[in-house]
Amino acid sequence: MNNETMIETWRRLLDPAKSWVLFTHGTCVILMEPADDLAQQATTILREYGPVHVGSPAGDFNVITLDDVPGWAVTGHHPDVLTYVAPDELEEHGDLHVGLFGRDKRDRDGREPAVVHVEDRRPS
Template identity: 75%
Template sequence: MIETWRHLLDLAKSWVLFAHGTCVILMEPAADLQQQATSLLREYGPVRPGTPAGDFNITDLDDAPGWVVTGHHPDILTYVDPSELENHDDFTVGLFGRGKRDRDGHDLAVIHVEDKRAQCGRPPVHQ
């Protein structure tokens, strides 16, 4: 999953990957990337039906198999691999990706931090 996100994302951006495939891109990285991403996902990850937190959009990928599912925060993305589903219609993919984001928003289990601050002219802050 890490290599997939590396392939899909802007090489200059710092990001944090959570256990169920949700990636938080940090447009303005703080000192502690993991804490910053966890705070964002805690607020914007859980699904709340009837609110913008229940909405989703699907992006078909050209550079990798599968889809990226987005929600109400533009920097929180969830990858769905075709092998995870039998039915690949947009609604099914979207619900599945939204569910993965919801689980990540509750579990908050970080599996990878990609720190690109040094490449942007700022030294990385060690966590």
């Protein structure tokens, strides 16, 4: 999935009043209390809550089947960090396969965060 498609997917999924930052592998950090530098704020959150540590809350995930777009959002131990998984990324679409795949994407984004988009919805 290219970046533009991923950006449009998150725009369809998220509250249009919320600011958020998208990372290379599809992880989105929603900023409930946006700071001055949104990219830096999201990167700091993702560095802490993105990497997977098996056997800890950082290894946990939940899978949400999406209604507005095909695919799933995979959550972790931070409520504002979500990773999108498109149906064409996997052959198996069970919750376990989707969740592990999404968790791996979040782990990669957390270990090597690279911002691809900042959606700044702060009031002017």
